[in-house]
Amino acid sequence: MEKVLEVRDLHVSFDTYNGEVKAVRGVSFDLKKGETLAIVGESGCGKSVTSQTIMRLIPNPPGRIKQGEILFDGKDLTKLSEREMEKIRGAEIAMIFQDPMTSLNPTMTVGRQITEGLMKHQKMSKEEAKKKAVEMLRLVGIPSPESRVNQYPHQFSGGMRQRAMIAIALSCAPKILIADEPTTALDVTIQAQIMELMKELQEKLNTSIILITHDLGVVADVADRVVVMYAGKVVETGTVEEIFYRPRHPYTWGLMASMPRLDQKKEQELLPIPGSPPNLIAPPKGCPFAARCKHVMKICQERMPDVTNISSNHQVSCWLEHPMAPKVEPPAQLVEGGAK
Numbered sequence: 213m214e215k216v217l218e219v220r221d222l223h224v225s226f227d228t229y230n231g232e233v234k235a236v237r238g239v240s241f242d243l244k245k246g247e248t249l250a251i252v253g254e255s256g257c258g259k260s261v262t263s264q265t266i267m268r269l270i271p272n273p274p275g276r277i278k279q280g281e282i283l284f285d286g287k288d289l290t291k292l293s294e295r296e297m298e299k300i301r302g303a304e305i306a307m308i309f310q311d312p313m314t315s316l317n318p319t320m321t322v323g324r325q326i327t328e329g330l331m332k333h334q335k336m337s338k339e340e341a342k343k344k345a346v347e348m349l350r351l352v353g354i355p356s357p358e359s360r361v362n363q364y365p366h367q368f369s370g371g372m373r374q375r376a377m378i379a380i381a382l383s384c385a386p387k388i389l390i391a392d393e394p395t396t397a398l399d400v401t402i403q404a405q406i407m408e409l410m411k412e413l414q415e416k417l418n419t420s421i422i423l424i425t426h427d428l429g430v431v432a433d434v435a436d437r438v439v440v441m442y443a444g445k446v447v448e449t450g451t452v453e454e455i456f457y458r459p460r461h462p463y464t465w466g467l468m469a470s471m472p473r474l475d476q477k478k479e480q481e482l483l484p485i486p487g488s489p490p491n492l493i494a495p496p497k498g499c500p501f502a503a504r505c506k507h508v509m510k511i512c513q514e515r516m517p518d519v520t521n522i523s524s525n526h527q528v529s530c531w532l533e534h535p536m537a538p539k540v541e542p543p544a545q546l547v548e549g550g551a552k
């Protein structure tokens with residue numbers, strides 16, 4: 213599949229009073245045409261800095277691209293002038309954020325925020341752009357788009373604002389949409405609708421999406437491939453199936469282990485292991501995976517001192533019971549008595 217973006221050995225740092233913060237340390241991945249690539253990893257691992265660097269939104273100073281290339285359409289985005297970036301931002305690469313109010317202009321009607329982009333980037337006439345704005349609002353499921361187009365963002369509900377932001381982002385048919393936690397601030401039911409909408413629009417418009425999220429359920433639902441980041445680095449890249457069912461890196465195992473459990477009650481029944489550090493918790497009484505679970509604990513303690521706590525390791529085992537889990541055995545090293 214054709215690559216639309218290549219990030220190569222990207223290093224981004226911030227100068228702070230306490231010294232240099234190396235937020236992104238040698239990140240490489242590519243994005244293929246029409247795919248959804250999820251970037252996952254714990255808070256502070258560098259997901260947002262990576263995406264903002266692609267858009268060249270990192271405040272400089274204190275931020276700096278120290279090394280690396282971001283190849284898009286035959287150009288290295290790290291080398292472009294601000295003027296050249298302005299032509300790409302919004303038109304060819306668009307971004308949506310967790311809080312629409314950070315990207316919607318509160319002083320402009322939603323319609324005008326769409327028409328401005330269309331007139332600037334696609335050289336549409338005002339009339340054409342107005343028609344397209346109504347069409348875009350209809351496409352993202354905003355009721356009565358003919359009147360809503362003249363309203364300001366504060367007159368929209370949270371879910372509608374998110375839809376409006378998607379409409380603005382997609383109105384110029386960008387090649388790439390970067391979505392940074394686009395649904396985190398929304399109710400669960402609206403979250404699902406928005407993700408479904410993005411997927412539908414992606415199929416219609418053949419946009420490639422970089423999706424930054426903490427929600428592994430969303431990743432499983434909509435992503436094609438996943439980049440797992442830890443402490444500013446990519447630790448593993450693979451298809452959803454590979455990452456969820458056959459993770460290779462111990463950190464990915466830990467992350468998968470953090471998936472919400474089906475049976476939250478079990479969580480409450482977890483007991484401290486006598487003599488263990490306070491954050492270590494035993495598997496619940498009668499857990500059919502207890503033996504394997506102990507082994508998982510041991511492996512994880514050895515390999516993932518940073519992310520280990522028995523509660524989440526227990527979830528590795530319980531995860532195998534999850535409907536999304538593979539109908540295969542876990543890797544040999546995680547099976548009782550298996551190879552280490």
Ligand SMILES: Nc1ncnc2c1ncn2[C@@H]1O[C@H](COP(=O)(O)OP(=O)(O)OP(=O)(O)O)[C@@H](O)[C@H]1O
Nearest residue numbers: 226228233235254255256257258259260261262274
């Ligand atoms: N403007 C800034 N000045 C100094 N440090 C920064 C700045 N922006 C980000 N950082 C640091 O860069 C690192 C990566 O931050 P980033 O926002 O990319 O994390 P993240 O993985 O997106 O986290 P989250 O999931 O919580 O949004 C963090 O250590 C953060 O404190």
